[in-house]
Amino acid sequence: MKDATIKRVGVSGTGMISHCFVRLIMQHYKDMTISRVLTRRRIDTLGDFPLRDALTNSIDDLLEHSDIIVECTGDVFFGTEVIERAFEAGLPVVTINAELQVTTGSHLAGKGLLTEAEGDQPGSLAALHEEALQMGFKPLVYGNMKGYLNHNPSLEDMTYWSKRQGISLEQTTSFTDGTKVQIEQVVVGNGFGATITRRGLEGLASTDLNVSGQVLGLIADGVGQPIVDYVLPSGYPAGGVFLVCRHDEMQAQAIEYFKLGPGPYYVLTRPFHLCSLEVGKTVRRVLAGGGVLLNNSVSPTLGVAAIAKREMRAGEIIARGIGGFDVRGEAVKLAEELDHVPIGLLRNTVLKRPVEPGQLITFDDIEVQPSRVLDILTQQQQTVRQRIATDTQPTTLRQAL
Known part of the structure; x- marks a missing residue:
């Protein structure tokens, strides 16, 4: 007899994120089990997958044996098919697929419970957003820290870095040419009702995040609406996310004492995003009835x-x-x-x-x-x-x- 207290997690995708997420659940989550892992590859070619007995080529098999679906293929077309089928089966879906969110996510968000996971930058910004609101902050800027940008990289360079970093050529290229950060920030903007100041975002070169945060805060106040954007750090680590916020004037003295400066703009940072290692938090959130962390909204702008x-x-x-x-x-x-x-x-x-x-x-x-x-x-x-x-x-x- 199935233990109803142990939730069955079905995974769509067998890339790096899936590998790491499956290992995490197997080793550290006693309240969940990986029931099925959907792949379009031949199963006999996946000898290095950490849970080969769970592999399946059937969407029906995935859905029949799952209480929740984690979609991490990075593929817009196949991911959309899987999510629509999951909603037909009455299952909630957690994605690590901002590419899908920004393309078909608004339609899907109106059909069932769809949320981006904490761990990738949009989900990490959403988690920081929730923390900020609980502390009384009013977010003005949702920021991403991008380490490197080349709008038109060569195939040779991308092939080299793909092999060195152990991720796909397509992922390496979208990270490098800026497509990924644009997608991520648009999902955040739609999810929280923020806007952009120009096509392609500002993308400030930054040697001091606090200074850059002040500039972005002024821009947001000038627009009269929260904005999404990113910085290109130099001299301090990239890879995290940040908010630029306001707070009540009567709290200014205390906040300065707490080392966030004199205001009126306060920069809250989360200096890491650990992708697959954090996805389990959002899965647990949904299973506990916590609802959506972030999606592309049903009315994107x-x-x-x-x-x-x-x-x-x-x-x-x-x-x-x-x-x-x-x-x-x-x-x-x-x-x-x-x-x-x-x-x-x-x-x-x-x-x-x-x-x-x-x-x-x-x-x-x-x-x-x-x-x-x-x-x-x-x-x-x-x-x-x-x-x-x-x-x-x-x-x-x-x-x-």
Whole structure:
């Protein structure tokens, strides 16, 4: 008989995150068990996987033997299929897949419990956000610390660093060309109602996070709305996340005594994010009824557009968007770039006309293959257009509608 107190965790994906997460649960979580691990690979090729008996190629098998799903494939198309099937089965889903969140996550968030996990930068920012609110802080800036940036890295360099770091070529490339940080910050912005100050974010070069935090705080106050952004540290470690906050003036003297400075802007930092080692915290949170930590919201205002890295001719194929060598991602306001192509949609996509380096790719530029992801994005785009049209109507007409 199954012990009802031990929850069955089903995992989708067999990459590095999955390896580390499965080992963590096996060795340190007595209230959970890894029941199934879904893979699209041949099972006999995964001899190094830490729990080979749990491997399956069947989504049905995964769902039948799970109480919760952890989706960590990094794949927008397959991940969307798995999550939709999980919701049909009434299962909650924790993701370590910001790429999916920013592409189809808003649609999915309206269908079931979907949350990003603590550990990756968006989830870590969400956890820091919760702590800040409990201490009375008002977040103005949701910040990411990025160690290195090269908008157009070479295949040779990315192949070298991929092998050295033990992660995929696609991940290495998306980290390096800035696509990943744009995706992460857009998810945070949508989740917490923050905005951006310009396409692609500010991306401040920073030698002192407190000084950079003051600058970003001033920018946010000028905008009149919380913002998301990132810094490029020099002289201090990268890899963490931070908030720039305000607090009650009557608390200023105490906060300065607590070593956060005289204000009015206070920088709260979390100097690490440990990816797979922290995912279990969010799984436990959901199983305990704690609800969503972070998702892309059901009414996003931000997206990540595909920007050409190089000159391309009509008829050329964009093999992949995220982590490829043809395009990179930049954060955009949906209302200002209605025709942009979300970078997560691009996969073996044919160009209908030439594009120049730095050009934003629109739907008129490409031939899109039919897919469930395209259906979802088309529906989301229509919703955004309707929302914008409603917001621009006279007040009396909006009230009548």
